[in-house]
Amino acid sequence: MSLISSLYKSLYKITNGNATIEPEELCCYAYDATGQTFMPDVVVFPVSTSEVSQILALASDHKISVIPRGSGSGMTGGSLPIKGGIVMAMSRMNHILEIDTNNFIARVEPGVVTGDFHKAVEQHGLFYPPDPASSAFCTLGGNLGECAGGPKAVKYGVTRDYVLGLEAVLPSGEIIHTGVRTAKGVAGYDLTRLIVGSEGTLAVVTQATLKILPLPASVKTMAVLFQTIEEAAITVSSIIKESIVPRCVEFLDKSSIDCVRDKFGFAVPDYINAILIIEVDGSVQAAAQEAEKIKNFCISKGAEQVILSSNPKETADIWSARKALSTALFKIAPNKINEDIVVPLSSIPEMVRRIEQIQKRTGLPIVSFGHAGDGNIHCNIMYNRKDPKELTLAESAMDELFAHTLELGGTITGEHGVGITKMKYLPKEFGECEIEIMRGIKKVFDPHNILNPGKIFKNS
Amino acid sequence: MSLISSLYKSLYKITNGNATIEPEELCCYAYDATGQTFMPDVVVFPVSTSEVSQILALASDHKISVIPRGSGSGMTGGSLPIKGGIVMAMSRMNHILEIDTNNFIARVEPGVVTGDFHKAVEQHGLFYPPDPASSAFCTLGGNLGECAGGPKAVKYGVTRDYVLGLEAVLPSGEIIHTGVRTAKGVAGYDLTRLIVGSEGTLAVVTQATLKILPLPASVKTMAVLFQTIEEAAITVSSIIKESIVPRCVEFLDKSSIDCVRDKFGFAVPDYINAILIIEVDGSVQAAAQEAEKIKNFCISKGAEQVILSSNPKETADIWSARKALSTALFKIAPNKINEDIVVPLSSIPEMVRRIEQIQKRTGLPIVSFGHAGDGNIHCNIMYNRKDPKELTLAESAMDELFAHTLELGGTITGEHGVGITKMKYLPKEFGECEIEIMRGIKKVFDPHNILNPGKIFKNS
Numbered sequence: 001m002s003l004i005s006s007l008y009k010s011l012y013k014i015t016n017g018n019a020t021i022e023p024e025e026l027c028c029y030a031y032d033a034t035g036q037t038f039m040p041d042v043v044v045f046p047v048s049t050s051e052v053s054q055i056l057a058l059a060s061d062h063k064i065s066v067i068p069r070g071s072g073s074g075m076t077g078g079s080l081p082i083k084g085g086i087v088m089a090m091s092r093m094n095h096i097l098e099i100d101t102n103n104f105i106a107r108v109e110p111g112v113v114t115g116d117f118h119k120a121v122e123q124h125g126l127f128y129p130p131d132p133a134s135s136a137f138c139t140l141g142g143n144l145g146e147c148a149g150g151p152k153a154v155k156y157g158v159t160r161d162y163v164l165g166l167e168a169v170l171p172s173g174e175i176i177h178t179g180v181r182t183a184k185g186v187a188g189y190d191l192t193r194l195i196v197g198s199e200g201t202l203a204v205v206t207q208a209t210l211k212i213l214p215l216p217a218s219v220k221t222m223a224v225l226f227q228t229i230e231e232a233a234i235t236v237s238s239i240i241k242e243s244i245v246p247r248c249v250e251f252l253d254k255s256s257i258d259c260v261r262d263k264f265g266f267a268v269p270d271y272i273n274a275i276l277i278i279e280v281d282g283s284v285q286a287a288a289q290e291a292e293k294i295k296n297f298c299i300s301k302g303a304e305q306v307i308l309s310s311n312p313k314e315t316a317d318i319w320s321a322r323k324a325l326s327t328a329l330f331k332i333a334p335n336k337i338n339e340d341i342v343v344p345l346s347s348i349p350e351m352v353r354r355i356e357q358i359q360k361r362t363g364l365p366i367v368s369f370g371h372a373g374d375g376n377i378h379c380n381i382m383y384n385r386k387d388p389k390e391l392t393l394a395e396s397a398m399d400e401l402f403a404h405t406l407e408l409g410g411t412i413t414g415e416h417g418v419g420i421t422k423m424k425y426l427p428k429e430f431g432e433c434e435i436e437i438m439r440g441i442k443k444v445f446d447p448h449n450i451l452n453p454g455k456i457f458k459n460s
Numbered sequence: 461m462s463l464i465s466s467l468y469k470s471l472y473k474i475t476n477g478n479a480t481i482e483p484e485e486l487c488c489y490a491y492d493a494t495g496q497t498f499m500p501d502v503v504v505f506p507v508s509t510s511e512v513s514q515i516l517a518l519a520s521d522h523k524i525s526v527i528p529r530g531s532g533s534g535m536t537g538g539s540l541p542i543k544g545g546i547v548m549a550m551s552r553m554n555h556i557l558e559i560d561t562n563n564f565i566a567r568v569e570p571g572v573v574t575g576d577f578h579k580a581v582e583q584h585g586l587f588y589p590p591d592p593a594s595s596a597f598c599t600l601g602g603n604l605g606e607c608a609g610g611p612k613a614v615k616y617g618v619t620r621d622y623v624l625g626l627e628a629v630l631p632s633g634e635i636i637h638t639g640v641r642t643a644k645g646v647a648g649y650d651l652t653r654l655i656v657g658s659e660g661t662l663a664v665v666t667q668a669t670l671k672i673l674p675l676p677a678s679v680k681t682m683a684v685l686f687q688t689i690e691e692a693a694i695t696v697s698s699i700i701k702e703s704i705v706p707r708c709v710e711f712l713d714k715s716s717i718d719c720v721r722d723k724f725g726f727a728v729p730d731y732i733n734a735i736l737i738i739e740v741d742g743s744v745q746a747a748a749q750e751a752e753k754i755k756n757f758c759i760s761k762g763a764e765q766v767i768l769s770s771n772p773k774e775t776a777d778i779w780s781a782r783k784a785l786s787t788a789l790f791k792i793a794p795n796k797i798n799e800d801i802v803v804p805l806s807s808i809p810e811m812v813r814r815i816e817q818i819q820k821r822t823g824l825p826i827v828s829f830g831h832a833g834d835g836n837i838h839c840n841i842m843y844n845r846k847d848p849k850e851l852t853l854a855e856s857a858m859d860e861l862f863a864h865t866l867e868l869g870g871t872i873t874g875e876h877g878v879g880i881t882k883m884k885y886l887p888k889e890f891g892e893c894e895i896e897i898m899r900g901i902k903k904v905f906d907p908h909n910i911l912n913p914g915k916i917f918k919n920s
Contacts, residue, residue, distance in 0.1 A: 102697050102806040103835075125701070147646045158644060160653070161621060174893045182802040183834035184618060184874035186607045186657045187882075187889050188916060189898045193620070193653040197646045214703040237562050241585070243674040243743070283703070286746035342642040346562040374643030375563075414644035422647070429647050433634045438649045440904035444897060456648060 004041050007064060011044045011086070014054045018045040018092065029087045030080075032072045033134075034421055035335070035385075038080045040067065040087040047092045049167060049175060049206040056204065057173025059086055059450050066171070067452050068200040070110065070142030073134040075338055076419025078145060078199045082454045088204065090141050096120050097207065105164060105181060106210045110141025114148075127215040129156035129247075132415065133326060144205055147197035149415040151248040154373030155281075158415065160196045162211045168195055168203035171446040181209050194441070199417045200452045202445040216281035219247070220291035221315040222308040224276040224298045225268065229253060231302040232274035233348040236372050238301060239278070240345075244290050249373030250277040250322055253352065256369040259328040265317025266307050276372065277318055325369055332365050333382035337394055339401060342376045343410035354404045355379060361400075362393040376414035402428065418456045426456065464501045467524060471504045471546070474514045478505035478552065489547045490540075492532045493594075494881055495795070495845075498540050500527065500547040507552045509627060509635060509666040516664065517633025519546055519910050526631070527912050528660040530570065530602030533594040535798055536879025538605060538659045542914045548664065550601050556580050557667065565624060565641060566670045570601025574608075587675040589616035589707075592875070593786060604665055607657035609875035611708040614833030615741075616673075618875065620656045627667035628655055631906040641669050654901070659877045660912045662905040676741035679707070680751035681775040682768040684736040684758045685728065689713060691762040692734035693808040696832050698761060699738075700805075704750050709833030710737040710782055713812065716829040719788040725777025726767050736832065737778055785829055792825050793842035797854055799861060802836045803870035814864045815839060821860075822853040836874035862888065878916045886916065 001009075004021065011019035020026065020043050029043045041064075046052045059066045065085025072079055081087050094111035101124050108117060114135040121128050131150035132138055142148070144166075149158040165179030179185060179192035195202050226232040236249050252260075254273045261268050268275070276298075280290040295306045309315040329336055343351045352368065359366045370378035379401055383394040402412050402425045412418075412425045427435060439457055442449075454460055461469075464481065471479040480486065480503050489503045501524075506512045519526045525545030532539055541547050554571035561584050568577060574595040581588050591610035592598055602608070604626075609618040625639030639645060639652035655662050686692040696709050712720075714733045721728050728735070736758075740750040755766045769775040789796055803811045812828065819826045830838035839861055843854040862872050862885045872878075872885045887895060899917055902909075914920055 100804075100806075101701070103804040104697075104700060105804075125703070147650075149644055153644060157617075157621070158646075160650070161617070170893070170897075176894050176897065177891070178894065180802070180871045181869045182804055182836075182871055182874070184609055184613060184802045184831075184836050185871040186618075186875060186877055187871055187873050188878065188886060188895070189662075189901055190607075190620070190650075190653050190657050191894065191897060193650050194901075197650050202649075214700055214705065217703050237564075240564060240674055241561070243585070243677050245674065282742070282746060283749060285749055286742060289743060289745055342640070342644045344560075344563040344565075344642055346560075371644075376642075376644050409641045411640045411642055411645040411647055413647050414642070415646060417646055418648065426648060431637070433630070434636050434638065434651065435648070437630075437636065437651060437904060441649055441654075441901060444900035444904060 003062065007062060008042050010058055011042060011055060015044055015046055015051055018047065019043065029069060029089060032074045032077060032079050034075060034077050036077060036080060038082045039084065040081040041084045043087045043089055045089050045092045049169065052088070052169045052204055052206050053173045053175055055086070055088060056169050056171055060172050060448060063448055063450060065450050065453050068204045070139035071137050073138040074142060074146060074419065075416040076421045078417055078419040078455060080420065082420060090139065093206065099124055099126070101126065104212050106212055108140055108208055108210060110139060110144065110205050110208070112140045114138050114140055114143055121212050122215060125215050126212045128162065128210065128212050130159045130162060133323065140208065141205055144196050144208060145200045146415065146417040149371070149376065151250050151371055153371060154249055155245045155247040160193050163192055163196050163208055164211050165209040166192055166195055166205050167207035168205045170203050171448065171451040176203065179209065199419060199455055201442060201455055202451070218284040218287040219279055219281045220287045220308065221277070221279045221318055222291060222295060222306055223264065223318050224278060224303045225272045225305040226274040226303055227271055229274040229352050230349045232276050233372070235276065235298055235301045235303065237345045239294055239297060242297060244280065244294060246278050246280045246294065246373060248277065248279040251275065251369060251372035252322070253368045255365060255367040256325055259331060259367065260321040260324050263321035263324050265314060272304060277322055329367055329380055329382060332367065333384055335383050335385040337381040337398055339379045339398065340376060340414045340416045341379060341401065341405040341410055341412060342374065342414035343405060343408045345375050347408040347410070348372060348375060351377065351404065351408055355401070358397050358400050362397045364390065364393055364397055366397065420455060423456065423458055463522065467522060468502050470518055471502055471515060475504055475506055475511055478507065479503065489529060489549060492534045492537060492539050494535060494537050496537060496540060498542045499544065500541040501544045503547045503549055505549050505552050509629065512548070512629045512664050512666050513633045513635055515546070515548060516629050516631055520632050520908060523908055523910060525910050525913050528664045530599035531597050533598040534602060534606060534879065535876040536881045538877055538879040538915060540880065542880060550599065553666065559584055559586070561586065564672050566672050568600055568668055568670060570599060570604065570665050570668070572600045574598050574600055574603055581672050582675060585675050587673045588622065588670065589673065590619045590622060593783065600668065601665055604656050604668060605658070605660045606875065606877040609831070609836065611710050611831055613831060614709055615705045615707040620653050622671045623652055623656050623668055624671050625669040626652055626655055626665050628663035628665045630663050631908065631911040636663065639669070659879060659915055661902060661915055662911070678744040678747040679739055679741045680747045680768065681737070681739045681778055682751060682755060682766055683724065683778050684738060684763045685732045685765040686734040686763055687731055689734040689812050690809045692736050693832070695736065695758055695761045695763065697805045699754055699757060702757060704740065704754060706738050706740050706754065706833060708737065708739040711735065711829060711832035712782065713828045715825060715827040716785055719791060719827065720781045720784050723781035723784050725774060732764060737782055789827055789840050789842060792827065793844055795843050795845040797841040797858055799839045799858065800836060800874045800876045801839060801861065801865040801870055801872060802834065802874035803865060803868045805835050807868040807870070808832060808835060811837065811864065811868055815861070818857050818860050822857045824850065824853055824857055826857065880915060883916065883918055
């Protein structure tokens with residue numbers, strides 16, 4: 001019997017039949033949002049920490065790779081089984097175990113869909129701010145792996161700011177508990193935040209204790225239309241200087257606007273080259289006052305028009321235009337490279353100018369939108385993968401994009417992680433010494449390199 | 461020539477004369493707030509990253525311990541040279557290198573006094589929330605080492621939430637750069653938050669990039685007087701449920717009140733057994749509205765009296781009572797063991813009852829106050845160290861205190877760290893496997909165990 005058949009039998013037994021080696025099923029766990037595909041040898045669907053532990057112990061014994069997987073919506077290949085092995089799909093561990101309304105914490109399994117968790121806590125008048133664009137289908141486990149952010153990070157921070165403690169399984173199969181169930185805690189090294197953002201390479205999270213907040217009583221949303229991207233960019237940091245921290249400041253460039261012009265629910269004139277979507281929250285009075293203040297402020301900074309939503313329908317229209325963007329981009333070209341660079345706020349105008357230059361040089365359309373409030377720009381290089389010339393151009397555009405980002409004091413990834421697609425750029429952001437320390441940490445957790453190998457670090 | 465003399469000569473040369481082996485100077489770097497004393501062999505005062513690097517490389521070559529030191533205000537022995545060696549006092553690296561008002565970040569050296577940094581950013585209309593009680597003299601480097609918190613953590617989080625990136629020197633002398641200069645960043649493992657809270661055992665921080673916020677336009681402060689501690693505790697979590705997150709919710713128990721009764725600027729009747737100090741901030745209107753709402757809410761929850769400050773003098777009075785507490789405790793007994801336990805909010809009343817039982821059993825006064833808004837209670841066991849019977853009782857009280865804390869789902873330290881004083885309790889909070897991982901990480905950074913040895917982990 002081959003190793004794979006024997007492994008499959010063991011996995012089948014551990015999970016009471018929840019494992020597969022059928023090619024037509026395997027191929028459903030071979031992809032992610034990068035569009036790349038690698039076939040796993042087996043897919044297993046554990047339902048408990050004990051099963052996860054047994055699976056990892058078995059894989060350790062056989063030195064077989066295990067690749068934890070949420071819903072495969074990652075943008076950098078984090079959940080791709082690039083060397084084959086066992087894909088561990090966490091979809092059955094999808095229970096919200098506890099929402100503790102007295103202590104403002106929740107305990108969840110990794111397979112819970114982020115959007116479902118949002119709704120569940122909102123029913124208790126509570127609020128979980130991390131909100132990646134994929135929240136309708138991505139999982140909390142995936143969000144933890146990549147340290148997902150989303151538009152509300154300006155005021156509320158990212159996933160790592162909401163993870164108080166973890167139950168996780170080491171590659172050896174040993175179960176560990178990190179962090180706390182309380183608001184504060186500093187005992188020992190911060191294993192919790194080390195595992196968050198480690199892209200499933202250090203341990204498999206089986207439970208997370210998350211901090212939740214009271215749901216703000218009121219949210220006010222507005223769209224702000226500018227003639228130039230510079231005016232929009234300057235407005236962003238000026239608002240915060242006025243002692244107002246909006247919960248979102250999203251921005252759309254001219255190409256983005258062109259893609260979704262008909263979705264806003266209001267007319268967007270041709271001379272508009274940038275739109276900001278700004279949201280403030282708080283008590284009913286505070287949110288209304290801040291919204292009014294921002295509205296007047298934006299006009300004083302040169303905004304052509306401010307559309308302050310006055311009802312849920314208008315708010316939904318503004319957001320549906322923003323949310324339609326990702327798919328609407330395919331009007332422009334069949335493929336996109338979506339990079340989530342971050343630059344200091346004050347460098348946004350310069351970065352936008354440099355992106356325009358890359359666009360001119362390569363002739364490829366580059367569409368930029370994203371989280372202006374924290375300098376996190378989603379740059380979409382649009383191309384046709386089947387055209388070898390465009391493929392080469394797209395790759396050179398990406399090289400330039402990251403070079404400019406780093407030159408301006410930025411980072412190659414604000415929320416998507418390194419995975420496989422940014423692996424070659426990591427050594428441009430960090431030196432050898434930092435990467436050696438990271439590799440050393442990987443070895444402490446995973447001495448046989450069986451957990452999600454070939455990610456983040458070259459030749460890993 | 462002895463090793464120490466030869467080391468001293470080298471350190472003297474590296475730092476252009478800023479090193480000492482004079483006993484009367486060494487003894488000034490032998491203590492911390494635990495009251496324990498260990499003499500270093502040499503004290504050195506580097507002024508630059510390059511000097512720190514040379515000192516560590518030298519120490520590595522000779523396998524001599526280096527103990528980084530801020531201002532020695534730590535509560536758990538983190539900066540004590542328990543095995544002798546070189547104390548590296550960071551007091552000359554006390555420059556605020558940059559306050560970037562466009563990008564809301566600051567770059568600082570580790571020896572900057574926290575309170576000085578507060579004032580410096582406030583002059584630009586900005587705000588750095590972490591605010592340990594020792595902020596008038598503690599340093600940002602020490603705050604990073606312990607992941608300091610303070611009263612504003614309820615709304616604003618702790619030190620780790622404000623550290624974007626670090627420059628640090630490894631025990632080998634190699635200089636590393638971690639994290640980002642931007643609001644978001646997830647490239648590679650989170651070395652930044654691993655070093656924050658590592659109590660100076662992994663690397664010596666030489667520069668930190670900190671996130672700063674706009675200064676809230678208005679702060680409203682109130683003192684809320686209760687007949688019972690239970691009413692006070694229930695009020696805390698109820699306020700947050702009302703969708704208001706105060707920036708501080710401090711609490712004082714009966715013994716605390718007795719210590720500073722005359723300092724409040726208003727009469728505190730004898731039947732008052734608990735006081736909450738609550739602060740809200742925001743725009744002028746929002747803060748006023750929230751303060752009024754909380755005031756009425758507290759009265760509805762059984763508060764005897766709410767004193768809402770109407771001017772800076774009244775605010776200062778309320779805080780000066782709270783701040784006088786630490787020293788006023790010595791009215792009760794000559795020595796104190798100050799423990800910064802954290803329990804879930806809803807367990808505060810039960811914890812307070814259990815502390816009363818410990819008090820009854822041991823006969824030692826235990827005074828509790830602290831950050832009720834995040835469940836972080838500072839328990840002060842008052843005793844006379846010179847009385848062997850009291851010493852034994854105090855130690856058994858501490859054992860009981862931690863046992864109850866962990867039983868209620870809490871942690872042994874919310875902001876002081878483990879150091880040497882809580883070392884024996886760490887294995888009660890974490891299992892062997894977690895601690896082995898932490899020791900493994902220590903070895904990656906510090907293979908020869910020269911940096912602040914003998915801290916956090918037993919036999920380290």
